[in-house]
Amino acid sequence: MANYMSFYVDNLCCVRGNTVILSNVSFEMAAGDCLILRGPNGIGKSTLLNTLAGLTPEDTGTCTINKGDIAYSGHLDAIKFQLTVAENLQFWAGVYGTDKVASVMQDFGLTELADRPAGNLSAGQKRRVGLARLLVSNRNIWLMDEPTTSLDAEHTALLTKMIDEHCQSGGIAVLSTHIDLDIQNARTLDLSQFKPDQSQSNDIFLEGSF
Amino acid sequence: MLALFLRDLKLAIRTSGGFGLALAFFLIVVMFVPFGVGSDLTLLARIAPGILWIGALLACLLSLDRIFQLDAEDGTLNVLATSPIPLSGVTVAKSMAHWVTTGLPLTIAAIPLGYLLNLPSVAYSWLCISLLIGTPALSFIGAFGAAITVGIKRGGLLLSLLVLPLYIPTLIFGAVTVTKAVEGLDPMPSLMFLAGLTLLSVVIMPFASALALKSNLS
Amino acid sequence: MSLWEYANPVKFMGLSSRLIPTLSVLTVLCLVIGILWGFFGTPDDYKQGSTVKIIFLHVPSALMAINAWLMMLVASLVWLIRRHHVSALAAKAAAPIGITMTLIALGTGAIWGKPMWGTYWAWDPRLTSFMILFVFYLGYMALWSAIEDSDTAADLTSILCMIGSVFALLSRYAVNFWNQGLHQGASLSLDKEQHVDDTYFYPLILCMAGFILLFVLLVLVRTRTEIRLRRATALAARNR
Numbered sequence: 001m002a003n004y005m006s007f008y009v010d011n012l013c014c015v016r017g018n019t020v021i022l023s024n025v026s027f028e029m030a031a032g033d034c035l036i037l038r039g040p041n042g043i044g045k046s047t048l049l050n051t052l053a054g055l056t057p058e059d060t061g062t063c064t065i066n067k068g069d070i071a072y073s074g075h076l077d078a079i080k081f082q083l084t085v086a087e088n089l090q091f092w093a094g095v096y097g098t099d100k101v102a103s104v105m106q107d108f109g110l111t112e113l114a115d116r117p118a119g120n121l122s123a124g125q126k127r128r129v130g131l132a133r134l135l136v137s138n139r140n141i142w143l144m145d146e147p148t149t150s151l152d153a154e155h156t157a158l159l160t161k162m163i164d165e166h167c168q169s170g171g172i173a174v175l176s177t178h179i180d181l182d183i184q185n186a187r188t189l190d191l192s193q194f195k196p197d198q199s200q201s202n203d204i205f206l207e208g209s210f
Numbered sequence: 211m212l213a214l215f216l217r218d219l220k221l222a223i224r225t226s227g228g229f230g231l232a233l234a235f236f237l238i239v240v241m242f243v244p245f246g247v248g249s250d251l252t253l254l255a256r257i258a259p260g261i262l263w264i265g266a267l268l269a270c271l272l273s274l275d276r277i278f279q280l281d282a283e284d285g286t287l288n289v290l291a292t293s294p295i296p297l298s299g300v301t302v303a304k305s306m307a308h309w310v311t312t313g314l315p316l317t318i319a320a321i322p323l324g325y326l327l328n329l330p331s332v333a334y335s336w337l338c339i340s341l342l343i344g345t346p347a348l349s350f351i352g353a354f355g356a357a358i359t360v361g362i363k364r365g366g367l368l369l370s371l372l373v374l375p376l377y378i379p380t381l382i383f384g385a386v387t388v389t390k391a392v393e394g395l396d397p398m399p400s401l402m403f404l405a406g407l408t409l410l411s412v413v414i415m416p417f418a419s420a421l422a423l424k425s426n427l428s
Numbered sequence: 429m430s431l432w433e434y435a436n437p438v439k440f441m442g443l444s445s446r447l448i449p450t451l452s453v454l455t456v457l458c459l460v461i462g463i464l465w466g467f468f469g470t471p472d473d474y475k476q477g478s479t480v481k482i483i484f485l486h487v488p489s490a491l492m493a494i495n496a497w498l499m500m501l502v503a504s505l506v507w508l509i510r511r512h513h514v515s516a517l518a519a520k521a522a523a524p525i526g527i528t529m530t531l532i533a534l535g536t537g538a539i540w541g542k543p544m545w546g547t548y549w550a551w552d553p554r555l556t557s558f559m560i561l562f563v564f565y566l567g568y569m570a571l572w573s574a575i576e577d578s579d580t581a582a583d584l585t586s587i588l589c590m591i592g593s594v595f596a597l598l599s600r601y602a603v604n605f606w607n608q609g610l611h612q613g614a615s616l617s618l619d620k621e622q623h624v625d626d627t628y629f630y631p632l633i634l635c636m637a638g639f640i641l642l643f644v645l646l647v648l649v650r651t652r653t654e655i656r657l658r659r660a661t662a663l664a665a666r667n668r
Contacts, residue, residue, distance in 0.1 A: 017577055018662060053292050056428040072292040076285025082224040094213025095293050204513055205658045206666065208438035354591060358584050362574050371570050372588065375563045376595045379602040386606055407598065418591050425583035
């Protein structure tokens with residue numbers, strides 16, 4: 001894939017409510033890169049991913065990510081319990097205008113679950129359906145918030161392989177995780193370094209005195 | 211957008227208590243009127259247009275909070291917001307699905323319920339046409355209310371408080387259309403206003419809803 | 429020097445604290461003179477007797493009931509377009525004042541209506557429109573109080589105010605279409621020959637000016653309260 005899908009983040013400030021929780025985040029991503037976000041709970045990993053995905057507006061700074069390249073996977077699986085596994089993926093294929101459902105289900109070991117209502121699945125199985133959506137969407141930049149949650153060792157390995165293949169074919173992945181994933185070429189970004197000073201706030205109502 | 215529309219239809223059919231609930235509610239409201247005002251058939255015939263319109267409107271209100279709430283709870287809304295469908299498109303698909311599963315069945319159910327209220331026979335066609343033209347406005351305005359309240363826990367009551375005032379013009383033009391038909395006057399002017407109102411809602415509400423959704427996502 | 433500078437809370441607090449004393453004096457002067465003049469300095473109407481004098485409360489409150497909503501609409505648009513926090517808070521501050529004005533207009537109307545029309549309430553288009561305006565205010569205020577995050581609340585109430593304005597206007601015309609009314613025509617009008625007599629006109633103008641000043645004064649005071657509240661919340665959040 002061509003280079004045009006690389007992006008950079010420069011001096012980005014992320015806000016939750018009215019508080020700046022990450023300031024001056026800068027990094028660059030080229031085709032084939034994988035970035036693993038690290039840091040303690042509440043540091044802002046999800047907020048950064050949401051900001052990259054355009055769900056949370058950025059406060060200041062630049063992010064040149066092309067929203068049309070993003071596939072986003074949050075901490076919720078975004079699957080409908082009343083629909084079967086196949087129908088869930090079919091729906092997302094329809095939304096993204098792709099037709100990769102069958103092959104993705106094959107890759108993800110979901111074929112035997114295809115006709116099960118998603119409500120009957122275990123937490124790990126649901127997560128796999130949620131992750132399969134990333135492949136179905138056929139997008140280049142994956143933003144994943146804690147993708148390993150509820151996955152067993154076997155499927156964590158499968159996830160690692162999936163991210164590897166995605167990056168090797170020129171895709172980009174940004175993910176947050178607490179366990180070590182054995183992904184080739186993966187860089188780690190510790191978000192603790194971007195934690196602003198306690199005094200820093202962007203709230204205009206804290207300025208001056210009255 | 212078609213995929214989203216079809217999925218919402220499928221979900222409405224599979225989820226128990228989807229649109230059957232609205233119909234049952236409509237029936238009960240209409241049934242309560244004779245209990246409240248007496249079974250005098252001439253009186254019922256006179257108030258039937260208003261009762262049928264109010265009943266349909268309230269029944270429509272019941273299912274509004276589902277439009278976005280369920281998708282917000284399981285994370286689907288966040289993914290949809292990053293998908294190729296713009297949020298206004300999401301609203302259009304969902305409003306249409308809401309109309310097909312609520313407004314359309316209510317329109318059909320209004321015929322037998324009109325009979326129960328002794329609605330004069332000249333008015334049936336006008337009742338159906340006015341509901342058919344007017345209920346899409348109810349769905350699109352309702353989706354806006356649902357988009358505003360999507361982030362609020364147990365926002366159902368607030369949703370009613372926000373949406374019902376917005377329903378006033380639709381109710382007036384809809385009910386006046388049928389009343390005029392009952393009285394033997396020309397129902398066309400109010401029907402035209404009703405159609406205009408629906409067109410306006412269809413045009414502006416998706417954008418207003420998209421704005422509200424965007425603000426609620428962050 | 430631009431008007432937008434006063435969208436900064438500190439600047440706004442400074443300006444408003446300087447304005448409030450003058451405004452208070454003007455408001456009291458206008459209202460006291462206007463109402464005393466109206467109540468005691470004008471003759472009884474040959475048809476309506478002394479009941480006509482409620483006009484000095486009824487018309488100005490009705491005027492402000494509508495204009496408060498208009499002010500909220502403008503402030504909401506300023507928030508949506510330019511994201512000035514004070515603007516959003518001013519809209520929030522105006523709503524309870526607007527709804528009170530609506531209630532005063534409805535109440536004085538009812539008191540006036542009883543001797544004139546023989547009823548406190550009729551489903552007259554104007555009365556009904558004010559009732560509708562009342563529920564729009566209710567919804568707007570309920571939405572403000574339901575949302576915790578202040579920026580989201582400002583966004584959503586502004587959008588609601590925008591859409592609400594369109595539908596309130598539509599309701600007004602729908603209600604006219606639905607029922608012809610009892611209400612007399614406009615009391616004041618620039619293009620019509622016929623309006624209230626000069627003896628009523630001048631005190632009425634004074635009362636209207638008084639109500640406008642009262643509204644501005646109350647909005648300023650309430651906006652200051654809202655700003656302080658926001659600061660207190662922000663401080664609490666920072667120190668948590």
